[in-house]
Amino acid sequence: MKFMGYVRPDGKVGSRNNVAVIPSVICANDVAQAIVGQVQGTVGFFHHQGCCQLPPDLDRVTDTLIGLGCSPNVSAVLIVSLGCEGTDHERMLQTIAKTGKPVEIIRIQELGGASRAIQAGIDAAQKLVLKVSPMQRELVDISNVTMAIKCGASDTTSGMASNCVIGYLADKMVDLGCTVVFGETTEFLGAEDILAKRAVSSEVRDKIYEIVNKMESRAKSLGCDMRKGQPTPGNIAGGLSSIEEKSLGAIVKSGTRPIQGVMEYSDIVTTQKGLWIKDTPGREPEILTGMACTGAQIMVFSTGRGAPQGFPSMPVLKICGNPNTFERMSNDMDMNAGLIIKGEKTIEQVGEEAFNKVVEVLNGGMTKNEAIKYFNSIDIYTMGPVI
Template sequence: MTDKFMGYWRKDGTVGVRNIIAVIPSVFCSSKVAERIAAQVPGSVFFRHPVGCSQVGEDLEVTARTLIQIGKNPNFAGVVVVGLGCERFSPYELAEGIAPTQKLLGTVVIQKEGDSLAAIQQGVKYAKEMQQLASRQQREEADVRHLTIGLNCGGSDMTSGLIANPALGVASDMLVSRGGTSILAEITELIGTEHILARRAANEQVAQEIYAIIAATEAKLERQVRESSNVKRTHLISTGNYDGGLSSVVEKSLGSMKKAGNEKFSGTIKYAETPKTKGLLLMDSPGQDGEVSTGQVAAGAQMILFPTGRGTPTGFPGVPVIKITGNPITFDKMKENIDINAGEVLLHRKTLQQMGEQIYREMLEVASGKMVKAEILGHDEQFCVTRMP
């Protein structure tokens, strides 16, 4: 089994698994202009979001950090920043944050250009020039230690914790043991497992950080439940999870943590923060699928591994999302959305170990250019910048 993949080397020493031009608005006001720029340049993606202005303090800081970090992700050969001109998070600050990567970079400010049409014209010019330059770059061999994956899940059922998540855990262990990086998040779905995860910490400091991250999330949820005026809004798992055979958030958490395998946690990171170490990491994050994937991509993940028992079609702009299900019925119903049928374990056709090895091989193929089904269908719903409470 090879432990190499064919990727795009960047000037900052990172390796992309895609070679795409990102068009990023610094504020919601410039989202439509950004969308129209990307629509005219094949091989580009844009990032619609509702933030960038009328935020203060840590809320604005999280937005700024996330958008900068998205632009720094190695899957993007170049970035066109699109601003309005009067927002609190300046388009120039966004561009300056991305600049240290030395990737292709251009900034368009609508108020400076004169109007939407002029801004679109300038943005398209930048993006086309970047695309032409990026198209000349060839894939080259890279070791898996340059690969970072995000572990996420959605639409869980009873097969998720029994099959899909443990199989992904095998693949995660394989990557981490070979020097790669795997990021576990979704803290709301780890409540009740902190003592188990802390025992796997590389040292006492990391253990205490794990306890603190999960405790803070639990306290926040308790406050929100107390303040809710509708008892139906206080459930920590969805009706689909119940229908899929899950009984409680603890049961869901015990299955969710299986995505991270059995390797030790080398550290923890803030939401959308660049890791200072490789290995298995815990990222402080909300539990919503899109917010989780966004934080992981901002932390440098070149792909997302996504178990789903009930099935979901969602993807991320410019970043492959590999869908895995442990439910063979779901796979048969959603073959055009799901990449790997881990339900073969349920049918006694493969062991968990064999399925984990299959997932690991799929990761390397996708890193080398194989398109996943969410990419083929153009799904990009998972980009979602989190808001501080």
């Protein structure tokens, strides 16, 4: 199976050809936003981290921003640095440059402030766009694909329809030699035993239990039970009675293939193939950032109540399990898995349609959130306090 993708100097293949404007710290966001607003062909990653954090979190933020810059969907990178941030912008520059893609950096303080930095950034971003815009797609094997999967704004139809479709799709992609990554550790709770049985080794099994226990212990350290935040009010209104019920529906989207390992939040896919877990929270801005950092060229997203958002550099294909939601939010939902609920189609039929849609998006077809630019809310999952 083949698709048409952008082959990068490091051999990775992208489904998009974006120039990424990456602020290294929240203090540089406004300058980065002004650059992206002026230069066509750019996308920005406007996060809220990068300073006054503990060293492990600063390392994580740096690593995540590097991963976003190294993504195969990114053709070139402009780093926007304040100049005194806690993240390591020099390491960002050097590591992303090793991929062979063009990388530039501007430093707001050295340039004399925001207005001068904006002008310098516009000039630098324009040059990068003009340099990479002539790139052409090439025919490549689909085994080059890393597909991320997620569910959000779930209701009872998610576990009955749209998650089942994604599970079918995940199995098919793994069988074609692709990498499939799923996360939402908070939504393993109560179903972790089922996932552990699919681990390829005792080490992977133990790691699954470890990340679930760590996530629950983090909530308990604040004097709370995880169940006070999961299921969410929207999940409960949609008919989900408990975190265990939500988890049983959520893990369906991972399919049935063996779990090869567990990745940390800022890990990048290198040679991994098959089905992998990434240790992430469930909230959209943080998990989408983590999955894009992984190197995923596409995310397939299951929803029942309707989650419209996407991600700047990674197309997010929405599969809706609720036929009523699909009708109400047809401009946001890409596929109607609610036809399974209505008895009009089978999981396998919608699964094959979803596979064809994935290939279409990999070839350049837009998702609905891309078409309306609903993709600017991103953030990075950190563990410690702001200090």
